[in-house]
Amino acid sequence: MTAVQRDIRATALYQEAERLHTLIRRPGSGQISDAADLHVAPDGEHVAYAGVLIDKLEGGQQTRICQTDLVSGETRVLTSGPNTDRLPKYSPDGRSIAFLSDRARAGEFQLYLLDVGSGAASSADPVDGWVEFLQWSPDGQRILLAVAGKGADLSGRQGATTRMQAATDLPAWMPALETGEADHHRRSAWVYEVATARLRRVSEPGINIWEVVWSGNTSLAAIVSNGSGEGHWYAAHLCMMDVESGECHEVYVPKSQLGCLAASGSGRHLAFVEAICSDRGLVAGELRLIDTASGNIHQVDTAGVDVSYAEWRSDRMLLLAGHRGFETVVGLHRPGNASFTETWSSSALSAGWPFVCVAGIAESSDCVLVGESFVRSPEIALIRNGHYTTVKSFDLGYAEQARVIDAVQPVTWTAADGLTIEGWLLKPEGEVPFPLVMNIHGGLVWHWRPLWLGRSNTLILLLMRRGLAVFLPNPRGSSGRGQSFARLVLGDMGGADTQDLLSGVDRLVHDGVAVGSRLGVMGTSYGGFMSSWLITQDSRFAAAVPVAPFTNPVSEHLVSNIPHCMRLFLADHYNQPAGKYYQRNPVMQAHKARTPTLNICGALDRCTPPQEAIQFHRALLENGVESVLVTYPEEGHGIRNWPASIDYAARVVDWLQRKLIT
Secondary structure, eight states: TTTTTSSSGGSSHHHHHHHHHHHHTTTOOOOOOEEEEEOOOTTSSSEEEEEEEEEESSSSSSSEEEETTTTTTEEEEEOOOOOOEEEEEOOTSSSEEEEEESSTTTOOOEEEEEETTOOEEEEOOSSSSSOOOOOEEESSEEEEEEEEEEOOOOOGGGOOEEEEEEEEOOOTTTOOOOOSSEEEEEEGEEEEETTTTTEEEETTTTTTTEEEESSSSEEEEEESSSSSGGGGGGGGEEEEETTTTEEEEEEEOOOSSSEEEEEOOOOOEEEEEEEOSSSTOOOBBBBEEEETTTTOOEEEEOOTOOOEEEEETTTTTTEEEETTEEEEEEEOOOOOOOOOEEEEESSOOSSSSSSEEEEEEESSSSSEEEEEETTEEEEEEEEEEEEEEEEOHHHHHHHHHHGGGGEEEEEEEEOOOOOOEEEEEEEEESSSSSEEEEEEEHHHHHSOSSOOOTOOOHHHHHHHHHOEEEEEEEEEOOOTTTTTHTTTTTTOOOTTHHHHHHHHHHHHTTTTTEEEEEEEEEEEEEHHHHHHHHHHOOOOEEEOOOOOOOOOOOHHHSSSSSSHHHHHOOOOOOOTTTTHHHOOOTTGGGGOOOOEEEEETTOOOOSHHHHHHHHHHHHHHHHTTTTEEEEEETOOOOSSSBBBBHHHHHHHHHHHHHTTTT
């Protein structure tokens, strides 16, 4: 019996993976290992954030509200949970920090207020659901809350599970009913009055709020849809809403998807990003501005940067961040001036997950971010006058473990149709050529950049310890290359992007970097689809690991909670028997595969349901191909929680090691 088939916890590989996580995270030490949700105090001297402190390698990553002095680096943990505290926001006067916590009930995030002087935290009255986002009004008198109903799903990047269910007193044997829409699935906007502690719903019952921000003190800007299911996000539009009446009027209907809403304090200017997207919350693309008085809309030339973050520092200054090719970029735009001024960029460092996010300081180009790279742990960093300075590093042992990466190399190559494609090559110590694993990113509109591997890719370090090189390609459709590049995959998923990936492997074999007979392929979500699809189209791979894949566009359309994604990227419909739902279908092509395959899925996944991995696994077995199916009962989209993530890393490395090395 192989290590994959038995309880892998008893193996040396599992113990090695567990030890690696322990060395990087230091569970039980009370030390911060990662950070997110940055917000700078009005005085510009401190930054608050959600710091990750691991008690033990069980469950998800719990966070606490932390604060770092931007001059001395002195860091304090301000809250003690239990469960998770996140998304801190200083009040405009700097005296309070509003944040979200599920300390009362796991998964049910509610509003809390922390007095900065005394350190005391108090809760607001709970809403019926869970709070996803908060923002102080410009005058500091109210707090805006974006609230998800108890039956709402998390997005794919958050795990694609249903957070909670509506309360019920029905007996356990009663059947579940699905009608397509229900009030407890909806997302809504609420306002908390600070002086009176009054909490009231603002948005009307008939609309679903995906994203919402203050636009002045009396209006809101929101990305809304009539339907509440995840699939409705793809066709959402932009509206303005009156805080008192809840009246909503449409101001923009996009051709693609919307995100990154930001309004100036006066409400005069509204910024947002429009981009072709595969996942809610993964928005990076073209910046548009609306003059709310005239209604005029125009696109800002951002010098090739796909914008993923926008923050008004005043009516005269918009702080921006995003990606351009190999670079992470921070810059400024001033309304009335057509130019975009780049203030900092780097191809060696990036910032946070899932795209770059920053936190502005005063009315300037200065900002704070979580800097990181393939070989560098997350750190609180300050960009002042265009210069990057580390303020507080969260390296608890990662740098030592990352020494197995001998070189980080940006790679470009030419696809079959002449298009230039980019990616990253991580090389271990030793002499070329190496066995090679191509790891295909999810999305499909996302991209690989210099990320901290300790967050969710520790298995890459384990692979490199064994002398395997890792190739991280960004085929057409990836972010950071502009909307024209992203749109090349529309209607052609599994087409030219397939050749982008294969030609990248060809390049590495031709250059003597990779051993042509020892090639593996893996990936999550879209990467899981491509891992499944590639082995039906090409016989070169000696091992495959599709993770959270969609393998049958017909069932993915009908069973998942994001059917629009298939329609968008195949530009077809499942009622066409000769169409792309069948042509670009790994299950239908499984008879062509010969590659041993480890299929991995989460039982709770709503956007690529476990039935997708099951179908491909059984189709491979029926056609005489070696296949193993691993289903994690408590996981959703991707394997995120401990100890499942340790088990996952050990199984993947065991599979690839046995197929590519031994």
